[in-house]
Amino acid sequence: MKRSLFLFLVLSFVAGSRAQNPFLEKNNKASWIESPVNEDKQHRPVHSFRRDFNIKVKPVSAVLYITAHGLYEAEINGARVGKDYLTPGWTAYKKRLQYQQYDVLDLIKNGNNAIGVSVGRGWYLTPLSWSPNPVKLETKPAILAQLIIKYNNGVVQTINTDAGWKTYTDGPIISSEIFDGELYDANREINKWSKPGFDDSKWLSADVRSYNFDNLVASISEPVQQTEKLTPVKVFTTPEGDQVVDFGQNMVGWVELNYKGEKNETVIIRHAEVLDRNGNFYTANLRSAKQTNIYITDGKKTKYHPHFTFQGFRYISVKGIKSLKPEYFTGIVVHSNLAITGRFNCSDSLVNRLQENIVWGQKGNFVDIPSDCPQRDERLGWTGDAQIFFRTAAFNMDVRRFFEKWMLDVEAEQYEDGLVPAVVPGVFGNFMAGGAGWGDVATIIPWEMFRVYGDTALLRRQYPIMKKWVGYLDKNSHNNLRDKAFQFGDWLYYQSTDLMDGENAVTDERLISQAFYGYSVDLILKAATVLGYNEDKSHYAALLPDVRAAFLREFVTPSGRLVSNTQTAYTLALQFDLLPESQRSNAAERLVENIIDNKYHLTTGFLGTPYLCHVLSKFGYNAVAYKLLLQDTYPSWLYPVKKGATTIWERWDGIKPDGSFQDPMVNSFNHYSYGAVGDWMYRVVAGIDLLEPGYKKISIHPQPDSLLQFANAELQTHYGKIYSGWERKEGSIHLKIIIPDNTTADIIFPGTKKTVGPGTYTYSYNE
Numbered sequence: 003m004k005r006s007l008f009l010f011l012v013l014s015f016v017a018g019s020r021a022q023n024p025f026l027e028k029n030n031k032a033s034w035i036e037s038p039v040n041e042d043k044q045h046r047p048v049h050s051f052r053r054d055f056n057i058k059v060k061p062v063s064a065v066l067y068i069t070a071h072g073l074y075e076a077e078i079n080g081a082r083v084g085k086d087y088l089t090p091g092w093t094a095y096k097k098r099l100q101y102q103q104y105d106v107l108d109l110i111k112n113g114n115n116a117i118g119v120s121v122g123r124g125w126y127l128t129p130l131s132w133s134p135n136p137v138k139l140e141t142k143p144a145i146l147a148q149l150i151i152k153y154n155n156g157v158v159q160t161i162n163t164d165a166g167w168k169t170y171t172d173g174p175i176i177s178s179e180i181f182d183g184e185l186y187d188a189n190r191e192i193n194k195w196s197k198p199g200f201d202d203s204k205w206l207s208a209d210v211r212s213y214n215f216d217n218l219v220a221s222i223s224e225p226v227q228q229t230e231k232l233t234p235v236k237v238f239t240t241p242e243g244d245q246v247v248d249f250g251q252n253m254v255g256w257v258e259l260n261y262k263g264e265k266n267e268t269v270i271i272r273h274a275e276v277l278d279r280n281g282n283f284y285t286a287n288l289r290s291a292k293q294t295n296i297y298i299t300d301g302k303k304t305k306y307h308p309h310f311t312f313q314g315f316r317y318i319s320v321k322g323i324k325s326l327k328p329e330y331f332t333g334i335v336v337h338s339n340l341a342i343t344g345r346f347n348c349s350d351s352l353v354n355r356l357q358e359n360i361v362w363g364q365k366g367n368f369v370d371i372p373s374d375c376p377q378r379d380e381r382l383g384w385t386g387d388a389q390i391f392f393r394t395a396a397f398n399m400d401v402r403r404f405f406e407k408w409m410l411d412v413e414a415e416q417y418e419d420g421l422v423p424a425v426v427p428g429v430f431g432n433f434m435a436g437g438a439g440w441g442d443v444a445t446i447i448p449w450e451m452f453r454v455y456g457d458t459a460l461l462r463r464q465y466p467i468m469k470k471w472v473g474y475l476d477k478n479s480h481n482n483l484r485d486k487a488f489q490f491g492d493w494l495y496y497q498s499t500d501l502m503d504g505e506n507a508v509t510d511e512r513l514i515s516q517a518f519y520g521y522s523v524d525l526i527l528k529a530a531t532v533l534g535y536n537e538d539k540s541h542y543a544a545l546l547p548d549v550r551a552a553f554l555r556e557f558v559t560p561s562g563r564l565v566s567n568t569q570t571a572y573t574l575a576l577q578f579d580l581l582p583e584s585q586r587s588n589a590a591e592r593l594v595e596n597i598i599d600n601k602y603h604l605t606t607g608f609l610g611t612p613y614l615c616h617v618l619s620k621f622g623y624n625a626v627a628y629k630l631l632l633q634d635t636y637p638s639w640l641y642p643v644k645k646g647a648t649t650i651w652e653r654w655d656g657i658k659p660d661g662s663f664q665d666p667m668v669n670s671f672n673h674y675s676y677g678a679v680g681d682w683m684y685r686v687v688a689g690i691d692l693l694e695p696g697y698k699k700i701s702i703h704p705q706p707d708s709l710l711q712f713a714n715a716e717l718q719t720h721y722g723k724i725y726s727g728w729e730r731k732e733g734s735i736h737l738k739i740i741i742p743d744n745t746t747a748d749i750i751f752p753g754t755k756k757t758v759g760p761g762t763y764t765y766s767y768n769e
C-alpha cells in the first residue's frame with residue numbers, strides 16, 4: 003500500500019484543470035457528510051465515520067480519494083491507510099482544500115469489507131485566539147471520500163460518502179486541538195470499529211451537506227510523516243517537584259507513551275522547550291497554548307500517541323505515573339518528509355552545531371507549511387520568515403514541491419489589488435498585510451525557486467503573483483517613493499536596553515520599505531526578461547532607476563551616508579544595488595565600521611540578517627564575516643549555541659546571560675529566520691553556488707579564513723551531487739571538488755579560474 007501522487011494529477015491541478023478531480027466528474031455521487039451532533043466549546047471530540055461494503059471478486063485496483071474539514075485518518079478492515087499525518091494539510095481552505103489519493107488494493111479482501119474515518123478539528127476548525135479578523139469556516143468536522151474499485155472485466159465499483167454512512171462522537175479522543183493537545187480515554191476505545199460486521203446500531207446516520215467541491219485540489223507536496231525517533235537522555239525531578247523527561251533535542255511531533263498502568267490512571271503530559279534558570283519546567287512562552295496530552299489508562303493498552311495535534315518541545319512534564327522510566331517514552335519526530343539534499347561541515351564544533359540547529363528548525367517548522375514556530379498559540383505561515391529562509395532551506399532539503407504548494411496558497415490569498423497577507427494561509431485577513439519583506443514573498447520566492455530549480459514553467463505560473471504585488475507597490479507610491487503603510491521593520495533588531503552598550507539598531511522603516519520596493523522591481527524585471535515578456539520588461543526597466551533614485555533622494559545624504567547608520571540599512575542598500583557605484587565602497591566601509599564599533603557583533607533583525615555576511619564577502623571583507631559567524635557572545639549566531647540551543651531562536655537573547663528570559667510573548671526557541679546564515683555557509687565558506695538556473699552551470703569559489711581549518715559541503719541537485727571542500731595543511735589550502743554529469747563549473751581560487759566538466763578535481767595553493 004502506498005500513497006500515490008501521479009504526475010498527471012499534479013500538472014493538471016497546477017494548471018487549473020478540473021478534469022482529474024474525481025469529485026467533479028459528472029457521475030460523482032460522493033457527498034460531504036458530518037455528524038448531526040452539535041458541539042460546544044468545552045467538548046470537541048474526534049468524529050468517527052464508517053460503512054461496510056462487499057467485494058465479490060478480487061479487484062485489479064482500489065484507490066481511495068479523501069479529504070476533510072479538519073484532519074482525518076482512514077482505516078480499511080482495521081488497518082491504517084497510508085503513513086501520512088495531519089491530512090489533508092493546511093491550505094487557503096476557501097479556495098484550495100487538498101484531497102489525497104491512496105492505493106489501498108492490499109487492504110481490500112474478497113467478501114465483506116469496512117472503511118472507517120476519524121476526523122479531528124485540526125487547522126480548519128481551530129480558532130486563532132489573538133486574531134482580530136479570524137477567517138470563519140464550517141463549525142463541525144466533515145469528510146468527503148470516494149473509494150474507486152476496478153475489476154478485470156472493466157466493471158467499476160464506487161463507495162461514496164453519503165447518507166448510508168454511520169457516525170459516532172463518543173470514542174476515545176474526547177477532545178482534540180492543534181494548540182492544546184488531546185484528551186484520550188483508552189476505556190472508550192471501540193474495538194474493530196473499522197472492520198466488517200461491527201455492530202453500529204447505536205451510531206447515528208451521517209448528515210449529508212452541500213458544501214463546496216470547487217475548491218478541491220490534489221495534493222502536490224510531500225506528506226507529513228513520522229521521520230525518526232528520539233529516546234530520553236535524562237529523567238529527573240525539578241526543584242519545584244515536576245517529574246521531567248529530557249529528549250536532548252528541541253523537536254516537533256509528539257511523545258509515544260508505552261505504559262500500561264492500572265485502570266483509570268490519568269497521565270498528563272505537558273511539553274516545553276526549555277527549563278528556567280533554576281531548572282524548573284517553563285511554559286510561559288507558549289502563551290495560551292496548553293500543549294498538553296492527557297491519557298486515561300484502561301489497564302490493557304500499552305502504547306498511545308496523539309493523532310490530530312503536534313507539539314514543539316525538548317522536555318515533557320509527566321503527572322500520573324509514580325516512578326518514571328525512560329522506556330515509557332519515545333519522541334516521535336514529525337514533519338513534511340522532504341528529501342535531505344545538503345550537508346555542511348567544518349572544523350568548528352559550534353558552527354557545526356549551528357548547522358544542526360538550522361536543520362532541526364527547518365524540520366520542526368516545515369509541517370505542511372513554512373511556519374514561524376511550532377509550539378505556541380501561533381504556528382503561522384509568516385510570509386517574511388519564509389522568504390528570508392528560502393535559500394538556506396533549498397540547500398538543506400528539496401523544497402520545490404513544498405513551496406510550490408505554499409505559493410499556490412499565497413496566490414489564493416493575495417488580494418485583487420495585489421496586497422499580500424502577512425500570513426498564509428490568511429487566517430486573519432488583511433491585518434498587518436503588505437509589510438516590506440513580508441509582502442515581497444510574492445517576488446522573492448518565485449525568483450529564487452527559478453534560480454534553484456531552473457523551471458521556467460513554474461516561474462511563468464507564478465509571474466502573475468509577482469506582477470500584482472509590484473503593481474500594488476507602484477499604485478501605493480508617490481514620486482516613486484512608497485507611501486507610508488504598516489511595516490514590521492527590521493523585526494527583532496538589536497536593542498541596547500537588552501544587554502550591550504551602544505545605540506539601538508533602529509533602521510528607518512520607510513528606508514527598508516523602499517529598499518524592498520526596489521528589490522521587487524529588480525526581480526520582476528529579471529523574470530520578465532527570462533520569460534520574454536518584452537512589454538513588461540520595458541516597463542520595469544524604466545521603473546527601476548526611478549525607484550532607486552527615490553531611495554537616494556530620500557535616504558542617502560550628499561556625502562553618501564544613509565539616514566539610518568545601522569548594519570541593516572547599509573546591508574540592504576548594498577545587497578539590492580540601490581547605491582551608485584561611486585558610493586558603494588564607502589558604504590561597505592561604514593558597514594564594517596559599525597560592526598567594529600559593536601565589537602564584531604551583528605545588530606540586524608529578520609530583514610538584515612540573511613544578507614549581512616554576503617555583503618561583507620562581496621565587498622572584500624570576508625574576514626569580518628567570519629568573525630561575525632564565529633562570535634559567541636550576545637548578539638551572535640553562536641551565543642544561543644553556547645547557551646545550549648538545539649534549534650534557532652526567535653531572538654538573539656531568548657535566554658539572557660544571567661539565565662533569565664526575554665518577553666514570553668515573543669520568545670520562541672524554534673524559529674528558523676536567523677538560520678538564514680546557512681545560505682552564506684554553503685555559498686561562500688564551502689563555495690557552492692549557481693551560475694545558471696538549476697545548477698546547470700555551477701560556481702565553486704570557496705573563500706577560506708584562518709578561523710577555520712577546514713570546511714566542506716555537498717548538494718544533491720537534479721543533475722547529481724556537487725561537493726566542495728577545503729582544508730588547510732602546512733601553509734597550503736587543499737581543495738576537493740566533485741561536479742555532476744551534464745553540468746559545467748567555474749572553479750575559482752586565488753590566481754586561478756578554470757571551467758571544467760563533470761568529474762572529481764583536486765587543487766592546492768599557498769595561502
